Amino acid sequence: MAEHPAYPVGLRLSGRRVVVLGGGQVAQRRLPALTAAGADVVLVSPEATPSVEAMADAGEIRWERRPYTEGDLADAWYALIATSDPEANERASAEAERHRVWCVRSDDADRATAWTPATGHSEGVTVAVLTTDARGRDPRHTAAIRDAVVEGLRDGTLVAPHHRTRTAGVALVGGGPGDPDLITVRGRRLLAEADVVIADRLGPRDLLAELPPHVEVIDAAKIPYGRYMAQEAINNALIEHARQGKSVVRLKGGDPFVFGRGMEEVQALAEAGIPCTVVPGISSSISVPGAAGIPVTHRGVAHEFTVVSGHVAPDDERSLVDWPALARLTGTLVILMGVDKIGKIAETLVAHGRPPATPVALVQEGTTAAQRRVDATLATVAETVRAEDVRPPAVIVVGPVVNAGPPVA
Known part of the structure; x- marks a missing residue:
């Protein structure tokens, strides 16, 4: 059997009995894909990892808390043998052979009747990679090929054109x-x-x-x-x-x-x-401060953060922001599109209760090669923006979290 390559095939396991022997790390890695395929999974093992036990508690799998016994693979379509008992693995493998059950063994791939390929997914496509030469199986090389193909499909560097009509x-x-x-x-x-x-x-x-x-x-x-x-x-x-x-x-x-x-x-x-x-995309309101070393929340410092638009000044009749209410909050205030209005915003916040010494950070061109961070306080931010020539796009962070990270170089 080892002289010939494996024949690749996709198993349709929805509603069909699958038996997993052993509740350790191998089962923990393989069970999610089996349940996602709709399989009726029975786990046979005296013990299980916390993650596997959580799947049983949630009803995703059925768990029989005992060692393997003869007959466990009856009526199974597929079996994963992954116990720490070599003798039990051998007996289960022999039973699978007698019942014509496709059987994967984690301890001895050459004794198995099936192999688990390195698999990945990208928008409705499953990529499965098997080593064709049974004598030179290299799981790391197989996984690397899988990763390269999936990454290429995901990031667009490997483009497979659609030949059926796409919906505009x-x-x-x-x-x-x-x-x-x-x-x-x-x-x-x-x-x-x-x-x-x-x-x-x-x-x-x-x-x-x-x-x-x-x-x-x-x-x-x-x-x-x-x-x-x-x-x-x-x-x-x-x-x-x-x-x-x-x-x-x-x-x-x-x-x-x-x-x-x-x-x-x-x-x-x-x-x-x-x-x-x-x-959805990663919002600059969180990612840009993070890239500049500023957490928008931090234990013992800020339990909330508020994101507001500063494209109109606080005294503009078009503004929908309750600036006096924001001034009374103790958490983090993140202002987008507010560079040219920050002077008036700072005045309003101070007038309604925010201390003038409240730290402020302006992060310009965040996450790009041109990123720079300029620090100030509510009392000095207007002059700092002029002196440092801070320009949009910039995210403004107001609150003690500005000083939560390591000192700015």
Whole structure:
């Protein structure tokens, strides 16, 4: 049997009896995939790891707390033998052979009738890798191949074109705070599959250079507005390209629903009957402070954080922010789009109770190569912004957490 390569096949185990012998680390790694496949899993083992025991407590598997006995594999479709008793493993393997049950052994792969491939998943595709030469099995090499293929599918460097008709529509993708590595796996894959990308200025621009030549990239800031306001023009561009049967990605900075006007675009697409997928992104309100060494919460320092837009001043009638209430809070205040209004914001916070010495940090171009952090207090922040020429985009953090980390170099 060892002279021939394994024949790869996908087992459909939904509702079918699968027996796992042994509740240790091997079972802990394999059980989630078996339950995800819908298998009726019976665990036979006197003991189990805490994670395996939790699966039994949750009803995901049935656990018979005893050693293996003859007959346990009767009516099983598949068996995983992973006990610490070599003699029990041998007897169970022999029973599996008699009953024609596909059997994987963790202690002796050559004595098994099946091998578990190195598997990974990417948006509806399962990648399974087996070593073809039974005499030279190298699990680490197999896993490395699996990882390379899955990573390529996820980040778009390995693109497999769809040959069946795709459903045209729009994906509203949060690109994260700026570093191209901080976009989600799903967002990067959808970007790689797009026909048209309508991008914000604050989106991860480096990713646009990786797109295939046929992809049309539209700068949202340069869409001809005509008689429409900017957002209406963007909405119309999304609808127009989707109606042409194209796969459209609306690439936005941060998260689409955190001051990104994403819901306005979703509503416009819904009214036009265009399907829309929303892919959340890492918000700059948390990630940028973190990249600068600032936790928005910290034990004994801040038990809450509030994120507000500072694009209009506190005394502007359009402002929806209750600044006096924010001044009374003791937690962290994160201000987005507030660089040019920070002087008035600081005055308002101090006037309603925040101490003038409250630490403030401004993180410009967070997570990118141009990132810089400038520290001040509520009393000095307006002058510091002018003196240090702090410019948007910058995230402003107000509160004691600014000083929670190591000293700024």
